[in-house]
Amino acid sequence: MESLMRGTSLNSIPSPFLNHTFRQHDSRFTFGFKSPSSTLINNRRPSPPCLRAQQSEKTEEFKVRNSQDEVFATQGIRIRRRPPTGPPLHYVGPFEFRLQNEGNTPRNILEEIVWNKDTEVAQMKDKKPLYTLKKAIDLAPPPRDFIAALKAPYLRTGMPALIAEVKKASPSRGVLREDFDPVEIAKAYEKGGAACLSVLTDAKYFQGSFENLEAIRNAGITCPLLCKEFIVDAWQLYYARAKGADAVLLIAAVLPDLDIKYMTKICKLIGLTALVEVHDENEMDRILKIDGVQLIGINNRNLETFEVDISNTKKLLEGERGEKIRQKDIVVVGESGLFTPDDVAYVQEAGVKAILVGESIVKQKDPTKGIAELFGKDISA
Numbered sequence: 001m002e003s004l005m006r007g008t009s010l011n012s013i014p015s016p017f018l019n020h021t022f023r024q025h026d027s028r029f030t031f032g033f034k035s036p037s038s039t040l041i042n043n044r045r046p047s048p049p050c051l052r053a054q055q056s057e058k059t060e061e062f063k064v065r066n067s068q069d070e071v072f073a074t075q076g077i078r079i080r081r082r083p084p085t086g087p088p089l090h091y092v093g094p095f096e097f098r099l100q101n102e103g104n105t106p107r108n109i110l111e112e113i114v115w116n117k118d119t120e121v122a123q124m125k126d127k128k129p130l131y132t133l134k135k136a137i138d139l140a141p142p143p144r145d146f147i148a149a150l151k152a153p154y155l156r157t158g159m160p161a162l163i164a165e166v167k168k169a170s171p172s173r174g175v176l177r178e179d180f181d182p183v184e185i186a187k188a189y190e191k192g193g194a195a196c197l198s199v200l201t202d203a204k205y206f207q208g209s210f211e212n213l214e215a216i217r218n219a220g221i222t223c224p225l226l227c228k229e230f231i232v233d234a235w236q237l238y239y240a241r242a243k244g245a246d247a248v249l250l251i252a253a254v255l256p257d258l259d260i261k262y263m264t265k266i267c268k269l270i271g272l273t274a275l276v277e278v279h280d281e282n283e284m285d286r287i288l289k290i291d292g293v294q295l296i297g298i299n300n301r302n303l304e305t306f307e308v309d310i311s312n313t314k315k316l317l318e319g320e321r322g323e324k325i326r327q328k329d330i331v332v333v334g335e336s337g338l339f340t341p342d343d344v345a346y347v348q349e350a351g352v353k354a355i356l357v358g359e360s361i362v363k364q365k366d367p368t369k370g371i372a373e374l375f376g377k378d379i380s381a
Ligand SMILES: O=P(O)(O)OC[C@@H](O)[C@@H](O)c1c[nH]c2ccccc12
Pocket: 165, 167, 228, 229, 277, 299, 335, 336, 337, 338, 356, 357, 358, 359, 360
């Protein structure tokens, strides 16, 4: 299974956004990175009836996708979940004309990742259908309480609890650590006082894996584990739980409200905690209207542009939003771009009870010391 995650077909999708260090090429993919062109196709023969039937199926698919796009647009979601199929053929006299897909190039890195993930998940689902995962989750180690693990150190120390990220690489930063031993890093984080760990499982863009998640889970680590994945399908929730995850990330920039509602319910059902990630006011307002969300992450990095600005955490917690969050007793996590004790103090002041940190601690020779440096003191006691 893991070889599939890192298999040739997926690793080889050419990407204009991906850091050169782990980029390969393959022409088998349906969505390419050709310069968007509007090509008029002119077939000289009229279509036989079977072709026309296929085309009307395509028309239906096109309509469904269009209406999905409309739902996304009304919620302010810019990310398209799949490459557009393009308009169906138009008949003009004895000729068939159609405009070739103009929009089948991802508009940004997040869109590219999501399109890849969709293909990847479809392949994985074929190999491991849901009913096999349902059996597997009964055998998985019982889930740990992610939110309780965050609240305890915050109540004890008054400092934000740390979710320390096991992260080898990212599309914006390239490889963060060459000598990457996920289990050693996880142990060092735990020793340094991390409350929970986040483990990147995306292979193509972050050089992570589910093997890492499983290995950390089986290495005697007691911190609850967040599976850091791009969830586009409920099947992935079951897969994450089967691999030992205690929590998963749901990205509001990718998932419409209905998916968030449905997925948070499934999470509850199978014992996973959902960390719902927002990046702007619109996403925050959408998520605050959804019942049952207990944990919200504010990402200081815009996943479409890679811009990092830690004042984003403050901005989204000001005024009525902050009030509503307190009323609902939601735990907020400040995510990304935190490097110094001043940064930690800044987001704490803004109202977060936990922080999610990768780069600044994973890059340190000794990540245990990296944590003490980040907080300006030893938080392990
Ligand atoms: O390495 P940083 O800047 O400390 O960031 C960690 C974490 O917040 C970041 O990896 C992250 C936040 N949300 C994500 C969604 C997908 C992938 C990665 C992320």
